[in-house]
Amino acid sequence: MYPIKIRAIEWTGKSVRWLNTNLLPHQEVYEESSDYERIARAIETMEIRGAPAIGVAAAFAVAAAVANANTSSVEELRLLGLRAVERLGKTRPTAYNLFWALDRIKRVLQREYIGVDDLKKAVVEEALKIYNEDVETNIRIGEIGEKLIEDGDTILTHCNAGALATSAFGTALAVIRVAWYKGKKIKVIATETRPVLQGARLTVWELKKEGIPVTLITDNMVGYVMYKKMVNKVIVGADRVLGDGHVINKIGTYTIAIAAKRHGIPFYVAAPTSTFDLRSRVEDVKIEERNPDEVRKVLNKVYITLEDVDVFNPSFDITPPDLVTGIITEKGVVTQPYEENIRKLFL
Amino acid sequence: MYPIKIRAIEWTGKSVRWLNTNLLPHQEVYEESSDYERIARAIETMEIRGAPAIGVAAAFAVAAAVANANTSSVEELRLLGLRAVERLGKTRPTAYNLFWALDRIKRVLQREYIGVDDLKKAVVEEALKIYNEDVETNIRIGEIGEKLIEDGDTILTHCNAGALATSAFGTALAVIRVAWYKGKKIKVIATETRPVLQGARLTVWELKKEGIPVTLITDNMVGYVMYKKMVNKVIVGADRVLGDGHVINKIGTYTIAIAAKRHGIPFYVAAPTSTFDLRSRVEDVKIEERNPDEVRKVLNKVYITLEDVDVFNPSFDITPPDLVTGIITEKGVVTQPYEENIRKLFL
Secondary structure, eight states, X not given: XXXXXXXXXXXXXXXXXXXXXXXXXXXXXXXXXXXHHHHHHHHHTTSSOSHHHHXXXXXXXXXXXXXXXXXSOHHHHHXXXXXXXXXXXXXXSSOHHHHHHHHHHHHHHTSOOXXXXXXXXXXXXXXXXXXXXXXXXXXXXXXXXXXXXXTTOEEEEOSOOSGGGSSSSOSHHHHHHHHHHTTOOOEEEEEOOTTTTHIIIIIHHHHHHHTXXXXXXXXXXXXXXXXXXXXSEEEEOOSEEETTSOEEEETTHHHHHHHHHHHTOOEEEEOOGGGEESSOOGGGOOOOBOOTHHHHEETTTEEOSOTTOEEOOBSEEEEOGGGOSEEEETTEEEOSSHHHHHHHHTO | OOOOOOOSEEEXXXXXXXXXXXXXXXXXXXXXXXXXXXXXXXXXXXXXXXXXXXXXXXXXXXXXXXXXXXXXXXXXXXXXXXXXXXXXXXXXXXXXXXHHHHHHHHHHHTSOOSSHHHHHHHHHHHHHHHHHHHHHHHHHHHHHHGGGOOTTOEEEEOSOOSGXXXXXXXXXXXXXXXXXXXXXXXXXXEEOOTXXXXXXXXXXXXXXXXXXXXXXXXXXXXXXXXXXXOOSEEEEOOSEEETTOOEEEETTHHHHHHHHHHHTOOEEEEOOGGGEESSOOGGGOOOOBOOTHXXXXXXXXXXXXXXXXXXXXXXXXXXXXXXXXXXEETTEEEOSSHHHHHHHHTO
């Protein structure tokens, strides 16, 4: 129905193949592995990144570990699978889809099986189901969200909530893709998204591949482009959405939401229901802090400051519900009051 | 009275000597020239940057042109001086101190003289006066502003409004310096300030030289450090302050001011009265847009995105007076209502 031009993660039948996003936009390198430790490191080093993509990759990693195991003992295979689940659960602490996907795989691992082949088949099938659901969910988010977009809109997006952050189509960028495919003449303003530059490296690359007009700005220009009335809507993705509507997403999201509020610009979050964490309170969410060298350097090679300067490097921030106009999910757009309406989403 | 550890611009007696801020923090290279065209290019390429520093450098450039001229005609010398004034006035459009300093030099050039030596002496003296006043003004701003700082404060600053942006002591960083010298245990959070990274390259270097604790963040972390209650005050410099209190400063300032307002954090601007433009309305101020490669690259060498991506690259933004808690000048702290209180400043 829609062209799928980028597949960031795929199951080859026995291993996982992924596009190494750290090398984009200048090199398009695909990696392949059936070693769950290698895939765990790919998630930690952000070769694979973006909440839905992390969840799918982790599920595939366990599937690869189980499918390639050389044992005839169901118990041994189950334990191996659970060890892989445990290792992958330690890769990154904030994105909820990781835990959601690993939970699904874990439940499958814990069922009864008559032989190892049945167990292998069940785990691979569950991982593929997670993957296929993600693609369908992305497209559905795009179809639901595009109704909010008007012809001629300029949409500001942050980081990369695109094909490179999911199995195929994106969340925030799915909305933009479907609006574009339906003929709406939209433009995108992409923030570069320091320190890892996912906006400059990934969103620009992805939108250029689609032919969607994109203008790159630095993160600190957000207020000014709104002041200049260059932005009609903001759409971002999410790494975790809480039951009360708090949105945890790439560092910088909160600052954009504050600026959007001042200017009366709608601020939308696009995220599948697998990103929703109904159990945690906002004070319980662990915000990952990464290596200070991400800030001290650019592209992991050039120092932009003194090499021993103190750095604060949180990867995510927290946007309170009062700043969120709506959350676009595959089940519809949720608006305030969030506590109540998010609960309804899961009935 | 206070140690002056950095002299970014000096008059050698016949030429201008400046620290090339583009090479900091990894190389400390001083340049020297008596060629006003060379100095104009140093301003355009940001070897010399920061509103007060630009004003002083421009005045010195005209002084160098006049002082080294080989003519016995007062008229010829005056014309040469006015040509230099005209050229320097075209270097950068936004910083008001440039036009303020060149106006002072122009008025001196236009007086009557009996010989070229008198004219040379008068122009050099005026340029030195502008320079010395700037140093005194900086220190005065520091002394007035430090009264707003409490022991234990963490102050967020943007870009570099320090010794490297003025003749010697800074504006925002003068306040921080004096508070530190008076024994207040303060800390600074410096935003890296893309695209030219004056925070990461200059403010970090300058504060480390003073021994003042500094933590570097990316520009998009501003909202989150406020959310985490890590910031007590914001102090920034200004490139131009209008009669109604609008503050034109480095891109990113406005976004910080919006975030500070949401969190009830005082947002101060430190600027000498030479930065005040009482004639322009906000819609008349030209916001400089620089080469898109500043955004596409980092440190003018490494591409961080596709080389042909569209870019918007304004160097400054506009902070409306409702977001400004106070403007620290050498004549006192101005607060709302700005229209009235700024007028009083110039009585």
